[in-house]
Amino acid sequence: MCGIVGLFLKNPALQSQLGRHISAMLIGMTDRGPDSAGVAVYHRPVEDGSSKFTLFHDDESYHWRAMAGRLSDEMGVESDVEVRAAHAVLTAKAPEKAVADWLLAHCPDVRVMGYGHLMEVYKEKGLPKDVVRRHGIEAMEGTHAIGHTRMATESIVTTEHSHPFTAASDMCLVHNGSLSNHNRLREWLKRRGQRFETDNDSEVAARYFAYRMSEGATLEEAMLAGLKDLDGFFTFTMGTRDGFAVLRDGIACKPAVLAETDDWVAMASEYRSLADLPGVENARVWEPAPAVVYTWRLEH
Amino acid sequence: MQIVDLAQSNVRTLNQRLHDLPRDTNERAWRILNPRGAHAVAVGLNLAVEIHVEGHVGYYCAGMNKEATVVIHGQCGWGVGENIMSGLVRVTGNASQAAGASGHGGMVVIEGDAGPRCGISMKGVDIVVGGSIGNFSAFMAQAGNLVVCGDAGDALGDSLYEADLYVQGKVASLGADCVEKKMTPKDAKTVAALLAKAGIKADVARFRHYGSARKLYHFHVDHADAY
Numbered sequence: 001m002c003g004i005v006g007l008f009l010k011n012p013a014l015q016s017q018l019g020r021h022i023s024a025m026l027i028g029m030t031d032r033g034p035d036s037a038g039v040a041v042y043h044r045p046v047e048d049g050s051s052k053f054t055l056f057h058d059d060e061s062y063h064w065r066a067m068a069g070r071l072s073d074e075m076g077v078e079s080d081v082e083v084r085a086a087h088a089v090l091t092a093k094a095p096e097k098a099v100a101d102w103l104l105a106h107c108p109d110v111r112v113m114g115y116g117h118l119m120e121v122y123k124e125k126g127l128p129k130d131v132v133r134r135h136g137i138e139a140m141e142g143t144h145a146i147g148h149t150r151m152a153t154e155s156i157v158t159t160e161h162s163h164p165f166t167a168a169s170d171m172c173l174v175h176n177g178s179l180s181n182h183n184r185l186r187e188w189l190k191r192r193g194q195r196f197e198t199d200n201d202s203e204v205a206a207r208y209f210a211y212r213m214s215e216g217a218t219l220e221e222a223m224l225a226g227l228k229d230l231d232g233f234f235t236f237t238m239g240t241r242d243g244f245a246v247l248r249d250g251i252a253c254k255p256a257v258l259a260e261t262d263d264w265v266a267m268a269s270e271y272r273s274l275a276d277l278p279g280v281e282n283a284r285v286w287e288p289a290p291a292v293v294y295t296w297r298l299e300h
Numbered sequence: 301m302q303i304v305d306l307a308q309s310n311v312r313t314l315n316q317r318l319h320d321l322p323r324d325t326n327e328r329a330w331r332i333l334n335p336r337g338a339h340a341v342a343v344g345l346n347l348a349v350e351i352h353v354e355g356h357v358g359y360y361c362a363g364m365n366k367e368a369t370v371v372i373h374g375q376c377g378w379g380v381g382e383n384i385m386s387g388l389v390r391v392t393g394n395a396s397q398a399a400g401a402s403g404h405g406g407m408v409v410i411e412g413d414a415g416p417r418c419g420i421s422m423k424g425v426d427i428v429v430g431g432s433i434g435n436f437s438a439f440m441a442q443a444g445n446l447v448v449c450g451d452a453g454d455a456l457g458d459s460l461y462e463a464d465l466y467v468q469g470k471v472a473s474l475g476a477d478c479v480e481k482k483m484t485p486k487d488a489k490t491v492a493a494l495l496a497k498a499g500i501k502a503d504v505a506r507f508r509h510y511g512s513a514r515k516l517y518h519f520h521v522d523h524a525d526a527y
Contacts, residue, residue, distance in 0.1 A: 252416050252435070255378065257396065271337035271356050271377055285356065285375040287396045287415040289453070290435055 002163075002176040003029025003149040003269045004256075006237045006244050007277075008296045009142075011263035014278070018043070019140030021277060023132045025266070026147040028273035030128050032176075033149025036162040037131040038123025040172045040239045043142030045118050051096040053103070054113040054121045055088045056159060064088040067110070071102055085134040086159075087113065087122050096169055111160055111197065116170030118241060123148075123162040143298060146239040148174035154182075155200045165203045167194075167210030170241040175202035176269055177254045179232035205230055209238065223247045223293045237267055243297035252290035259283040265296045302327050307334040311341055318345055325349075337377070342370050348387070362389040365406065381408040384425055390498075397434070400427045403444065409498040416453065419446045422463055428498035438465050439475065447494050449502045457510055461517075465510040466491050468502055477516045483509040 005025040009015055019041065026037055046052045055064075068081040068090055079092040092099050096115055103110055114121030122135040128149050132138060148163035155161050164172035179185075182201035185208060190196065194207045208229065212222035219238070223245060226236075235254040238245045246267050248256055259266045259274050261283045268274050271285070288294055304314050314332065321327060330351040335341050339358035342351050345368035353361070353370065358377040362370035366385040377396045381389035384403040390411070391399075397415040400408035403425025410418075410427070416434035419427045424443040432450030439455070441463035451469035458475020464487065465478070474480075492504045 250435075252397070255396070257377070270358055271375065272358055273337075275336035275356070281355070286394050286413065287434070290416060 001032050001151045001153075002174075003032035003273070004147070004163075004174045004176050004235065004237050004267070005029060005269070005273050006144070006146040006174075006239070006246070006267040008144040008244055008265045009263070010265065014263055015043075015143060016141050018142040018145055019136075019138045022145040022147055023138045024276045025268060025273040026128045026132060026137075026149060028275070029147075029149040029269055032269055033151045034127055035152050035157045036123065036125045036150045036159065037128035037148065038121065038150075038162045038164050038174075039132075039135075039137055039145055039147040040114060040119055040121045040164045040166075041137070041140050041142050041145045042118045042170070042239065042241070043120070043140060046091050049095070050091055050093045050117075051099050051115060052117065052120070053090045053092075053096075053099060053115045054119075055090055055103070056086055056111045056113050056123075057088075057109065058086070058159075060086045062086075062088075062110075064090075067107060068092075070106065071099070074106075075099075075102055084122065084136060086124065087135060089120055112166070114164070114166040114172055116241065118142075119166070119170045119172060119239065121164055121166055121172060123164065124159050125157060125162070144239065144244055146172065146174055146237050146244055148176075154178050155198065158198075160198050161200045163202055164239065165200070165206035167203075167206040168213065170239075171206075171210060171213075172239045173202065173206035173209065174237050175205055176235045177233035177249070179205060179230055179234065181231040185229065201232070205234070205236065219245055219295060220293045227291055235269070243295060245293060245295040246288055247293050248288055248290050250291040256288050257285060258288050258294065259285045302330045303333065304330065305333040306336065306338060306341075311338050315340070315343060318342060318349070318351075321347060321349065323347055335374075339377070342368075345370070345387070356393070365389055375412070380410075381406075381425075384408060394431070399429075400425050403427070407494075407497065409500070411500065413450065419444070419463075422446065426494055426497075428494055428500055430498075430500045432469065435472075436475070438463060438478075441465075445490060445494060447491055447498075447507070449500060457512070459516060460512040462512055464490070466507045467510065468507050471508075471510070474510065477513045478510055479513040481509045481511045483507065 077094045082089045163174040166172045179201040182204040235256045332353045337358045343363040346366040348367045350369045356374040360379045363382040369388045371390045375393035382401040384406045386406040390409040394412035395410045395414045398417045399414045402421040411430040413431035418433040418437040422441045422444045428447045435453035438457045442461045448467045452471045454472045455475035457478030
């Protein structure tokens with residue numbers, strides 16, 4: 001069992017409250033996932049030509065500033081780092097690929113939790129309320145966020161095995177369920193150049209969707225292809241640069257509820273997580289149909 | 301009128317109070333405030349009280365209900381009125397999966413839409429849905445009536461034993477051994493009576509009747525290769 005939540009703000013006036021609402025939603029799913037929790041927040045865009053990485057190190061006293069200094073010296077670019085518990089948000093005036101390659105070559109013990117122009121990913125073992133507090137999620141502003149509370153069934157409980165899983169720029173996935181063909185699919189994806197960080201089945205799903213989109217599929221096409229290729233139970237919520245998407249398998253035995261008002265769209269495993277959202281008493285509340293892709297995007 | 305505010309109390313205390321009511325109680329009218337998606341609100345009731353839940357509830361609301369009337373003024377999660385024995389459970393909004401699952405008697409009314417598996421394994425309950433129902437509804441249903449004013453999702457009545465399914469709108473597909481049957485005057489009377497009892501208006505003449513082909517009851521030697 002796991003809990004998943006997502007919140008997408010249509011009304012810009014609510015953006016200052018994103019962290020507060022997604023935190024309450026995440027804590028609302030504690031019963032479904034007390035092992036670990038994670039959240040991806042879309043906010044604070046970096047300027048064009050820059051990239052943003054959320055990094056994690058087992059050692060909370062890891063010297064992030066020294067690492068950023070080395071990166072700046074060796075790559076000859078400006079960088080900055082902001083530390084939150086065992087996570088750090090690194091911004092660098094360099095393309096994502098160059099920064100990722102440098103990190104892989106020089107800091108093999110640093111884990112990349114997420115990267116992109118907007119997305120920051122914080123995830124850790126422990127109760128959702130502690131994960132939220134340690135990373136200061138409640139104070140965060142932004143347009144949208146997704147989150148996950150984990151009760152592990154398929155792989156061990158570590159920070160790396162927690163959700164959300166990132167597999168592309170500004171893209172991440174949370175999953176409630178379990179996949180039965182993830183080993184074979186992992187090998188299939190490895191042969192197509194995808195690199196894996198854990199043995200978690202949900203990471204396979206994240207990299208599967210990223211692979212499909214890298215091959216030219218739209219978000220909807222990638223998710224519909226997943227209905228054929230992913231064998232198992234799932235309710236997925238995927239965060240993207242400008243919105244989020246929800247998909248359940250054809251049997252739909254993992255729960256999901258959607259709610260929408262003029263101001264926001266929210267997704268959760270159970271209604272309990274939506275109970276504090278402003279105006280929820282008058283929201284349209286419904287259960288997403290099996291095997292149907294639901295998406296919401298910011299209007300630019 | 302007994303008023304219980306779940307923002308001040310909790311579900312366990314509420315349910316215990318309801319279970320402790322003597323059969324000759326005068327406390328027959330209840331309002332439950334601020335359910336906020338809580339699970340198992342008003343489950344296991346076994347006497348004729350009337351309960352109004354003001355807001356959205358989580359899983360299994362009014363499960364195992366006997367004699368009581370439970371009205372949920374909002375939306376509800378999985379398994380509303382599951383295993384209902386008698387009485388009435390009404391949802392004014394939408395219901396999630398497995399509404400009225402394995403119900404033996406009484407009535408479950410969903411004024412909005414019901415999700416997948418509505419009436420799964422129903423054993424005598426009457427279920428009336430004002431909107432549409434999701435996939436796999438009435439799976440392995442054994443007895444009772446399911447009346448749907450909107451559409452039905454895929455695999456309606458899969459592996460149906462008995463039970464009568466009446467759908468006014470489109471049926472996406474029928475499950476194994478579920479077939480369309482004749483809508484007899486007796487069926488029309490049944491549907492009219494159930495709609496009236498549920499307080500839902502619909503044109504009985506537009507309903508179609510589905511039921512069991514009874515071909516899965518016994519082992520059939522021609523199917524041996526399929527096992």
